[in-house]
Amino acid sequence: MIKDYISFVGEESINELFILAEKLKNLKVLHVNSTHKGGGVAEILSRLIPLMKELGIKAEWKVIKGNEKFFNFTKKLHNLLHLCIPTSIESEEIVYYLKTIYENLNKIDTENYDVIFIHDPQPIGLVVKKHPGQKWIWRCHIDTSAPHPKAWEFLENFINAYDACVFHMPEFVYEGIKIPTYIIPPSIDPLHPKNIELSKEEIKNILTKFRLDLDKPIITQVSRFDRLKDPFGVISAYKLVKKKYDCQLVLVGSFASDDPEGENIYKELLNLTADEKDIFILNLPPDSHKEINAFQRGSTVIVQKSIKEGFGLVVSEAMWKEKPVIGSNVGGIKRQIVHGVTGYLVNSIEGLAMRIKQLLANKEFMHTMGLYAKERVRHRFLIIRHLRDYLILIHKTLTYPAKMTFSQFAKGG
Amino acid sequence: MINPFIFKAEFWIPKFTGIKAFSLKDFIETLKNIDKFSIFYHMYINIFNYHNLPTFFNNSFSYWLYKNNLLPLAEKLSIVDPMEYFDLEELRCSLIKILEESYNKDLDKKIIEPFFFITVEREIIEYKNPAHTLGEFIRKFKKSSINSVFYHLVTSRIENKTLINDYSSWLVSIGENKKAELINKLDVYNMNLYEIKKEIIKILETQK
Numbered sequence: 001m002i003k004d005y006i007s008f009v010g011e012e013s014i015n016e017l018f019i020l021a022e023k024l025k026n027l028k029v030l031h032v033n034s035t036h037k038g039g040g041v042a043e044i045l046s047r048l049i050p051l052m053k054e055l056g057i058k059a060e061w062k063v064i065k066g067n068e069k070f071f072n073f074t075k076k077l078h079n080l081l082h083l084c085i086p087t088s089i090e091s092e093e094i095v096y097y098l099k100t101i102y103e104n105l106n107k108i109d110t111e112n113y114d115v116i117f118i119h120d121p122q123p124i125g126l127v128v129k130k131h132p133g134q135k136w137i138w139r140c141h142i143d144t145s146a147p148h149p150k151a152w153e154f155l156e157n158f159i160n161a162y163d164a165c166v167f168h169m170p171e172f173v174y175e176g177i178k179i180p181t182y183i184i185p186p187s188i189d190p191l192h193p194k195n196i197e198l199s200k201e202e203i204k205n206i207l208t209k210f211r212l213d214l215d216k217p218i219i220t221q222v223s224r225f226d227r228l229k230d231p232f233g234v235i236s237a238y239k240l241v242k243k244k245y246d247c248q249l250v251l252v253g254s255f256a257s258d259d260p261e262g263e264n265i266y267k268e269l270l271n272l273t274a275d276e277k278d279i280f281i282l283n284l285p286p287d288s289h290k291e292i293n294a295f296q297r298g299s300t301v302i303v304q305k306s307i308k309e310g311f312g313l314v315v316s317e318a319m320w321k322e323k324p325v326i327g328s329n330v331g332g333i334k335r336q337i338v339h340g341v342t343g344y345l346v347n348s349i350e351g352l353a354m355r356i357k358q359l360l361a362n363k364e365f366m367h368t369m370g371l372y373a374k375e376r377v378r379h380r381f382l383i384i385r386h387l388r389d390y391l392i393l394i395h396k397t398l399t400y401p402a403k404m405t406f407s408q409f410a411k412g413g
Numbered sequence: 414m415i416n417p418f419i420f421k422a423e424f425w426i427p428k429f430t431g432i433k434a435f436s437l438k439d440f441i442e443t444l445k446n447i448d449k450f451s452i453f454y455h456m457y458i459n460i461f462n463y464h465n466l467p468t469f470f471n472n473s474f475s476y477w478l479y480k481n482n483l484l485p486l487a488e489k490l491s492i493v494d495p496m497e498y499f500d501l502e503e504l505r506c507s508l509i510k511i512l513e514e515s516y517n518k519d520l521d522k523k524i525i526e527p528f529f530f531i532t533v534e535r536e537i538i539e540y541k542n543p544a545h546t547l548g549e550f551i552r553k554f555k556k557s558s559i560n561s562v563f564y565h566l567v568t569s570r571i572e573n574k575t576l577i578n579d580y581s582s583w584l585v586s587i588g589e590n591k592k593a594e595l596i597n598k599l600d601v602y603n604m605n606l607y608e609i610k611k612e613i614i615k616i617l618e619t620q621k
Binding site: 010011012013016019020167170171173175177180181182183184338340341342372375376379380388389392393395396 | 422424425426427428429431433462463465466467468469529531534536538539540556557558560561
């Protein structure tokens, strides 16, 4: 219920949402992505759609279907867009992609909507069936600033038929984009089980279940087991801190059964820390929301030492729990942390260790930073701001002059 | 006959101009021609985005200069109070003057991170039931959001081309000159909008 958010953002902000949505009443809005479960996009859509409906918008969410061959190609496309790896796109792959898109268009009725949001590259081709008068928005959740030229060439076939596109931050935008480009950062939901308030008792029970000592400071990084999250760098920083401070380190995350690399890193970390009684390497099932929540709330300092990062909303999740976060100066981390105010941005293992020590030594300062961290998230990274941004985006896009449909584009106007 | 006060609130979404500056020279040249709402975004919206935090600098131009090790220049720009301007072109000229006076080629070498010029698309809404009396005004003001406070104190001045904010203009029209003057003196550039709201309520309720 939208009213449940009053305690976080105030009644006046919720009332304003209703005023903003008045002009959009009964507007038919469709969101399409590639998965119902798992990942940040599905998570935010599962929350946003009911809120849009409550505001009187006829919002719906549909998911494209495809077989392994289709998703192998879109996975490759995804990687080519943000990791510029040396491979190419075969024409046979493009034909198969389009075949699957047309199959989806037989099942997903895009015709009866006024505004269509397409999330990420996988369903981007659905725009081939754009109808006159419709507004299509491409919502890109990944960093495409330095794409493989072939991947961009492929996307460009479709992008120009869209009325607007949206990125998390300007740094993620490829300079070749010609359509209006909006910047809307992602958000967290304070009512999600991983963010809701927990009692001291609940936190204590969960932490002690994993044998943590509640009398010692706890430094935590929540992330999947991936070299890009630099768990080994976190351990090195912890060892520097441990020389002066008797503290514990928790690296908590998960790896899927089809993620052999994640499993290898997890095992490597276990081996490396086998003799360290104060280091906890925890692989939890992906739906361990309450446990992750408890680890964040029970920690003294949260770190996020990624080498490369998308937006990294886990930073905001920790900040919402009044924790100062020390994060790498990369990706969306630098947009969330205000250096020296809500946490610190660091560039090295030594920098991370120094900042952890600084916070452990100054409890009052750490507490104040935590309060600012929560305020930062309340003001900029909660779902209500995200919803409001979408309402304004829809308003603005509806005022654009009618654009050519995809087929008109393909025919050269 | 006194015009009623219509409470409004302002919202926006940032729009990327597609323009990045990779050197101080680029930055100055771009600033000369960039859409004036880009200046609005970096100088005014930035106040809103960070009003509740004790940030090092309160506009994004200064913050960028600071991140690129141009601290004296960051400080020089930070003292430009956008609340002393209602004309974005005049503000643009003041910023360029400071930058050009301090520019030398060596400073370009210090730039590590580019500056991304953002502009905004704004949406202004009106609350129902305008205020006709001071009592009604106080009641409705208390129920208004910080987006509303921001609109009436900051951007209404740019729209109306005046240094007097909306609240103060209306208070003058009902003969509440002292209250109007005190509200107009509030340091919006440096204060938290929640604190400003409290301060305005105090002025409205106590000041004769």
